[in-house]
Amino acid sequence: MFDHRITLASLALFCRTRLSLFKTFLVFLSVLTAVWIIGLIGTSQASADSQATQTSSGHGSQNPIDADSALKNLREGNARFVAEKSINPHQSKEILTKLSKEGQKPIAAILSCADSRVPPEKIFDLGFGDLFVIRAAGAVPGVDQVGSLEYAVAHLGVPLIVVLSHTGCGAIEAAVTEAKEEGALKELLTKLSPVAQAVKNIDAAKRLRTAAELSAVIFKDQLPLISPTLDKAVKEGHLKIISGTYDLETGVATLDTDKDSGSQSTPK
Numbered sequence: 001m002f003d004h005r006i007t008l009a010s011l012a013l014f015c016r017t018r019l020s021l022f023k024t025f026l027v028f029l030s031v032l033t034a035v036w037i038i039g040l041i042g043t044s045q046a047s048a049d050s051q052a053t054q055t056s057s058g059h060g061s062q063n064p065i066d067a068d069s070a071l072k073n074l075r076e077g078n079a080r081f082v083a084e085k086s087i088n089p090h091q092s093k094e095i096l097t098k099l100s101k102e103g104q105k106p107i108a109a110i111l112s113c114a115d116s117r118v119p120p121e122k123i124f125d126l127g128f129g130d131l132f133v134i135r136a137a138g139a140v141p142g143v144d145q146v147g148s149l150e151y152a153v154a155h156l157g158v159p160l161i162v163v164l165s166h167t168g169c170g171a172i173e174a175a176v177t178e179a180k181e182e183g184a185l186k187e188l189l190t191k192l193s194p195v196a197q198a199v200k201n202i203d204a205a206k207r208l209r210t211a212a213e214l215s216a217v218i219f220k221d222q223l224p225l226i227s228p229t230l231d232k233a234v235k236e237g238h239l240k241i242i243s244g245t246y247d248l249e250t251g252v253a254t255l256d257t258d259k260d261s262g263s264q265s266t267p268k
């Protein structure tokens with residue numbers, strides 16, 4: 001006789017087995033998807049990191065990148081920032097671990113104003129370990145700033161220094177309008193007096209912008225005169241020093257060779 005109890009029990013067992021297999025399959029599928037997503041994120045971050053700082057090959061100096069490649073990276077990063085397409089490279093925990101173990105090899109040193117609206121890593125769309133940033137109001141090269149630049153060049157092999165001024169700079173305006181200040185701030189503003197002198201006869205409407213652009217050029221020219229270390233590095237071909245001005249309103253950083261010989265030109 002056909003035993004219905006056995007058939008039902010077999011059917012129940014069969015269903016449980018199939019259900020269990022289905023659950024296992026679902027878990028397997030979830031794990032596979034998770035691995036794929038993690039891989040995708042990793043690849044995307046690695047691609048962003050690689051895109052942010054493309055190094056040149058065959059360079060014999062301490063730093064794996066040369067001045068022209070560093071400048072190219074800065075221009076490309078600023079273009080991404082202006083287009084609101086920043087990739088925010090070199091921000092991962094993995095990068096922090098790598099940098100803590102291997103040390104830093106920043107591609108450029110930036111002497112910029114302390115103004116909260118001018119953060120170099122943001123405006124050049126770079127991250128940890130990319131830029132050696134020295135800041136002071138008006139981007140003035142005081143003794144501590146110059147000493148820091150010397151460290152970046154002599155010990156980290158930085159191939160490029162950018163003196164970066166900006167529009168709407170309070171320190172430059174204070175110097176140009178001969179504002180009365182006290183103490184260390186008064187001392188700082190005296191470093192901007194050559195700039196104030198140079199723009200005295202310029203049309204008032206253009207005076208502050210011209211002063212901003214000129215300050216970076218004047219300080220760029222001063223650096224090798226103030227510092228034998230920087231002068232030697234320039235003369236030996238290890239270092240290029242350029243000026244630039246950041247526009248607060250547009251986010252565009254105009255690096256000195258942009259104006260006279262096109263955006264893809266190499267620094268002088």
Ligand SMILES: [Zn+2]
Pocket residue numbers: 113114115137138139166168169170171172
């Ligand atoms: Zn400023």
